[in-house]
Amino acid sequence: MYSYSEFDEAFVRARVAQFSQQVERRIDGSLTEDEFRPLRLMNGLYLQLHAYMLRVAIPYGTLNPRQMRQLAHIAQTWDKGYGHFTTRQNIQFNWPKLPDVPAILTALADVGMHAIQTSGNCVRNVTSDHFAGAAADEVEDPRPYAELLRQWSTDHPEFQFLPRKFKIAVTGAEHDRAVIKAHDIGLRVLKNEQGETGFEVIVGGGLGRTPMIGMTVREFLPVNDLLPYVEAVLSVYNTLGRRDNKYKARIKITLHETGKEEITRLIEARFAELRPLFGGADQNLLAEIKAAFAPPAFRNAPVDAYDAFYKADPVFRAWADTNLAQHRNDQYAIVTISLKKHGETPGDATADQMRLMADLAEQYGHSELRISHEQNVILPHVHKGDLPAIHAALVKAGLGTANVGLISDIIACPGMDYCALATARSIPVAQEIAMRFEELKLEHDIGPLKIKISGCINACGHHHVGHIGILGLDRAGVENYQITLGGDGSETAVVGERAGPGFAYDEIVPAIERIVRAYLEQREGPQETFLQAYRRLGLGPFKEALYPAEGTKDAA
Template identity: 55%
Template sequence: MYRYDQYDHLIVRERIAQYRDQVRRRLADELTEEEFLPLRLQNGLYMQRHAYMLRIAVPYGLLSTAQMRMFAHIARKYDRGYGHFTTRQNIQFNWIELEQTPDILTDLASVEMHAIQTSGNCIRNTTTDEFAGVAADEIVDPRPYAELIRQWSTFHPEFIALPRKFKIAINGAVEDRAAIAVHDIGLTAVRNEAGEVGFKFMAGGGLGRTPIIGSVINEFVPWQHLLTYTEAIMRVYNQFGRRDNKYKARIKILVKAVGAEEFTRMVEAEFADLKDGPETLTREEVERVAQWFNPKPYLTLPSIDPRAEHADNKAFANWLQRNVKPHKVPGYASVVLSLKKTGVPPGDATAEQMDFVADLADKYSFGELRVTHEQNLVLADVEQSKLFEIWQQAKARGLATPNIGLLTDMISCPGGDYCSLANAKSIPIAAAIAERFDNLDFQHDIGDIELNISGCINACGHHHVGHIGVLGVDKDGSEWYQVSIGGAQGNESAIGKIIGPSFSAPQMPEVIGRLLEVYVKNRVDGERFVDVAQRLGVAPFKEHVYATPIPAGALVGEDEYA
């Protein structure tokens, strides 16, 4: 993985010193909260309902074990013993004291981490495929390119005060596992007829108040122009994006307003001035960065079937089926550690679990970890012969729930329990649904399904692209939930459609149950829930859900997270 150079170290040290003085001035009332707000946001510090929240950048979701152990240290020393992994592949700590934040940033710097550009109207953390570098369907490893974007975008003087926040995702494989279609800029590696590597550029995607699938604006940009073409898009957005209304300030609104064809013309005009300029990538520069992502020292191993030795162990077989993914090197596999055990808020990990996962990575996966945008963790390089012992150890720590891609592998934002922007709580809804359907045989029968929950229209839980999406809304001062179906991410990205009027919190498990009943009744030939929802449309689901009154039962976990 990438290591800081002398410039990275210097920039981070100087930023911490600057921020430490800003905190001192705020605590001495030399700065008002209004004056301090943009300063703290530039360092990833938010004020939430009960305390400050610090968001730490995990570039393209890649972590060393030293960095994971630092998260455990921060959880113990500065927080309440846990952290929350996010859909941006970052981590958040929700109970932070202001006066301690400079020390936290100093601790982070010791393991080459920071919280820069995790907030504010700037280019945020670039995300990518959690299986980058090991996926069998990979065209090119996207991590060096994600790192080049990180270096280019950090403190870029032109783009530190954009109309709104800006998110980039890059995919290097045939299958899109980075949700590029719902990003401000979505990139996917492609090869032209000559076999040369380039990138297909999408722009204007996004969720939130106005969910939009991005438009393809260029089918093939040579890799040399990754940064210059990105800069051309950024310049058009920075100049013409709206600044009078923050709800209409994202690039998706600009692309929709002028049309994809006209937006492309504007970008190409900017690109004409940037093409072959100083930010054009050279092979030497790409190789300089790519050296940090060279293949691991893999052993020559035979491919084996881990089930063979444990044929009578159904629990292990279920885990292999759902949590173990193929690897391009024979004899190896990738392991997904589920952070979705029933009774635990999705994406949360305790300090003890973080230390344990770091130990696993040191022992079994070359000292590296990945964070997924589905809020789980990955050991990317595991020998197949070690899978059974890893499963045993992970199971003992609550990290081996065999539910990856199933109903209880929910994406959920922290919601109203923490976030001051939320209209409703997310965590109790996730807990109630998980409790209702906490039967692995049932979940395996239902098959692949993505259930995403957001506590407000900002859509941090990506509800728009969930096969089932749940959105918290305010209704006369009460918390209610709007349900959509048919959304999808990846190669078949789609925005879900709302089924009808919203529901109270206690009704939500029954709503999900009724949606599943329609699916089971109508599925054919192994169709997934999303296939049936898109084939039939909203009508039969709506009819069944609203056919009879839904009882308002007790909501599991409602008080636990208050």
């Protein structure tokens, strides 16, 4: 994995020193809150509902054990003993005190981490497939390209004050685990008919109050053209993007208002101007970066012990069936550690749990960890012979829940428990849904089902692309939860369809149960997933289950 260069080190240290002085000036009153706000946001520091929140960048979700242990140290020393992993593959600390923030940033810099560009109208943390470099269906590891984009975009003078925040995601696999079609720019690594590597370029995706699936503006972009083309997209957006209305400032609105054909023409014209200016320096840098992402030295050893353990232990077998994914090396597996224990806050990990995951990565996982946009932690390279030991350690630490991809593996934003923008609670809803289906002992019978919950229209919980999406809103001072069905964030991405009127807080869990029972009654056998059944049946049967007395309620 990539390690900081001398330039990275000097840059981050300078930013920490600069912000430390700004914090001192805010504390002594030299800066007002209005003056301090843009300065703190440039360094990932938000003022939330109850306290400051620091959002730390984890580029393309990749961590080493030393970095994970430092996050645990920060959580225990300057926060309340835990951190929250987000849908942007970042981590948030929800309770730092302002005088402590410089010390936190210094501790991050000590392990090659920072909080730069985790906020503001700039290019945010570049995200990627959390199975990158390990997945069996991968064309090529996308992380070197994500790192190239990170270096290019960091403190880019032209793109620090865009019309709105800008998000880029990269995947290198056939199956999209990075939700690239819901990003401002989505990049898919692929091979053309000549066997050359390049990218499908998708522009104009995004969720929020106006959810849109991105459009392909280039079917195949050669690797050599990546930076000039992405710069061309951003340059056109920076020129055309609206600054008069923040709700219409994202590139998805620019594309919609300008039209795909005209936007593509403008991008291509700007690309033609920029391409000669790069001169190959970016490709030299890319070659250096790729060398840092060489695969680990995989161990060649028998897997007979794993096979025997799998057959003999039903608890281990249930975990293996849900939490393991196929690795490109048949002797290895990809382990997803669920941060969704029934009744717990989705995405939270205590300092002790972070240290354990760091230890497991160091002992068994070639010293690599990944954070998924689904708010779980991944050990991407684990020999199958080590899986029983890993499972035992995870169970002991409360991290052995066998539910990845199931109904209790819920994505949820912080909602009104933390966020100043939220209009409803998200975390308690997620907890209650998980506990309800744990009581019913149904989730393994239900099979793959993605529930995503947002506490406001900004959609940080990605509810639009949930198989079942839940959006919490305020209706005259009362929490009201809308349900969308049939959403999908994969390579067949689609925005979910609103089912009808919303539900009160105490009605939302029974409503979800009715949807699930309708699915179980009408599916064509256990092999048909919820999403497959929805696409076959349409909204009708689920709407009937949700609103058995249709017509008696006014639309919310």
